[in-house]
Amino acid sequence: MGIDTAVDERLAQRLAELRLERGWTLEELARLADVSRSTLSRVERAEVSPTAALLGRLCAVHGRTMSRLLAEVEAGPARLVRAGEQQVWRDGETGFVRRSVSPPHGSLRAEIVEGLLPEGADIAYDRVCVPGREHHLWLFEGRLELTVDGEAQLLAPGDCLRYLSGTSRFRSLGPGAARYALVVVEP
Missing domain, CATH: 2.60.120.10 (Jelly Rolls)
Structure with missing residues (x-):
């Protein structure tokens, strides 16, 4: 199974966009998701790939499923x-x-x-x-x-x-x- 590193970069960008759309600072999101500010910052800069548990916390805060979030970083849907x-x-x-x-x-x-x-x-x-x-x-x-x-x-x-x-x-x-x-x- 090939892992697409570009997915991590697009995911990082989308997570940052979601935070900014809500007008949240990194500190506010860190508090809401119960995650450290430094971890969130590194994820949003694509320095580290989020774990499944961390992604689950962020999805819950943003009111999205993991699948929906990952779909948002893909090109349009295919049949x-x-x-x-x-x-x-x-x-x-x-x-x-x-x-x-x-x-x-x-x-x-x-x-x-x-x-x-x-x-x-x-x-x-x-x-x-x-x-x-x-x-x-x-x-x-x-x-x-x-x-x-x-x-x-x-x-x-x-x-x-x-x-x-x-x-x-x-x-x-x-x-x-x-x-x-x-x-x-x-x-």
Whole structure:
């Protein structure tokens, strides 16, 4: 899977634009997202790539889904997205890889995302981006502990879990990486 470094630069630019559109200083956004000012500054200058957890916090503050934010840094939507053209984003801290399988677009209510979470990786999303959003996670490989609003579910290959937006935590239990498809349906 190729990682597009230009995506990080466009993402940094879009995050800075969103903050400025609201008239927020870095300090204000740092307080709202519970993130250090220096981290936000480095992210907005594309000096570092945001982690999945940090991106989740920023999306919650900006009232956007991660998919919508990533779609905003892409060119216009396509009807067909070939495997080699699907947007891929990697969390450098955890090794989590997120592939936008279906063409994302603001007018669509559903999308498909492929997730690859290395064995032992643990990502917590402590803020809800879009209340009422429906998720269907279908695990292909590995074992995954998915906790939504404090309720843990252990998933094995072939299992599918339906859940609504809430705080969540993804833990890859091994053996090997947890690979899954996530279908996200907007309310």
